[in-house]
Amino acid sequence: MKEKAFLKYLLDNKVSQEQADIFVSRLDDFNKFLKTENLDVDSIPNGKILEYTEHLVESKSDTILDLLRAVINYANFTKKYDYIIEVTDISESFNAMDNLYTRLADQFNEQIRDAIFENVSILPLGTDPDKKPDITKVVMKRLEEKLGEDKTIELLAPCLHGRPLEPIKKDREDFIKLNDIDVFIKLKKHEFVEQAQKHQKEGTLLYAQYVDDEVVEYIKNSPTITPGIRKGDKIIATKTPYQIKKFLNAKEEKMKRYYSCYCAWVRGAIKNGTEKEISPNFCYCSTGFTKKYWDIIFDQPIKIEPLETPLTGALECKFAIHIPKEFQK
Numbered sequence: 001m002k003e004k005a006f007l008k009y010l011l012d013n014k015v016s017q018e019q020a021d022i023f024v025s026r027l028d029d030f031n032k033f034l035k036t037e038n039l040d041v042d043s044i045p046n047g048k049i050l051e052y053t054e055h056l057v058e059s060k061s062d063t064i065l066d067l068l069r070a071v072i073n074y075a076n077f078t079k080k081y082d083y084i085i086e087v088t089d090i091s092e093s094f095n096a097m098d099n100l101y102t103r104l105a106d107q108f109n110e111q112i113r114d115a116i117f118e119n120v121s122i123l124p125l126g127t128d129p130d131k132k133p134d135i136t137k138v139v140m141k142r143l144e145e146k147l148g149e150d151k152t153i154e155l156l157a158p159c160l161h162g163r164p165l166e167p168i169k170k171d172r173e174d175f176i177k178l179n180d181i182d183v184f185i186k187l188k189k190h191e192f193v194e195q196a197q198k199h200q201k202e203g204t205l206l207y208a209q210y211v212d213d214e215v216v217e218y219i220k221n222s223p224t225i226t227p228g229i230r231k232g233d234k235i236i237a238t239k240t241p242y243q244i245k246k247f248l249n250a251k252e253e254k255m256k257r258y259y260s261c262y263c264a265w266v267r268g269a270i271k272n273g274t275e276k277e278i279s280p281n282f283c284y285c286s287t288g289f290t291k292k293y294w295d296i297i298f299d300q301p302i303k304i305e306p307l308e309t310p311l312t313g314a315l316e317c318k319f320a321i322h323i324p325k326e327f328q329k
Helices: 003-012 017-035 048-058 064-078 082-091 096-107 110-116 133-147 149-156 166-178 181-202 213-220 244-249 253-260 267-272 280-298
Strands: 229-231 234-238 304-308 318-322
Touching: 003 017, 003 064, 017 048, 017 064, 048 064, 048 082, 064 082, 096 110, 096 133, 096 149, 110 133, 133 149, 133 267, 133 280, 149 280, 166 181, 166 280, 181 213, 181 229, 213 244, 244 253, 253 267, 280 304, 280 318
Parallel strands: none
Antiparallel strands: 229 234, 234 318, 304 318
């Protein structure tokens, strides 16, 4: 491990000395784990980060979040972006079920929350994500039995995890300047294609995936992908597949759906063919993630509904965003 150079990199990037020391310490511990197999943090094979985090989970360590943050920083320092792909897989939506647990008590009461989560242990950060859907199956079944579909959807619709808002505020400014939803959609599509091309040229990641000519062409030639296409009083929007290159290369439809889905609390069920045991209403959480964007763009709560998702058998997540009347001209 390039410890001194990495420490300098962290400090140059305004990481505090205290936090930088923690990151170096976490990587040093990881390095010791790897050295038992004659490996080190400069050559981590795929799957080893997850193997180590599962080891930390088993030993009830509270260092996992700092470790993953350290690995991301080291990956950016060494330009070993494969590490970031694996860390993203491990951490994607990791706190969604914890947030649902809290929200149930806040919106209903602790008795209902405890009944829904009775004998359910929420898997901690660092667990193999493909193990998580077994919890979703149980929790969703109990939610719909106890609350009914409508209240379950209402509970999930605000999304169960956060989304950075600063980039959306910039888009909101563009929308105000343009004052035309059709022109705005075209501009954002153009910008997204340019963003993908920039990542391709620089060899960096778009979300958690590499970009090549095939990926760029797919984004260009898929009209509904980011931000979508207008159809009357609605915008039909499709999410870019989570791991788009693997999605494009997959031969099996099941695996295409697996690589398309962002949700760690669903993906593993698609992979093992048990997705029908999860209520499709769980995808209202993903719908809420997209809703946050358009709520800010239109500066008001908007109506949005899932049309199809990998959980329902489709290859991609597709939503219908209702355009407020004053912007339908």
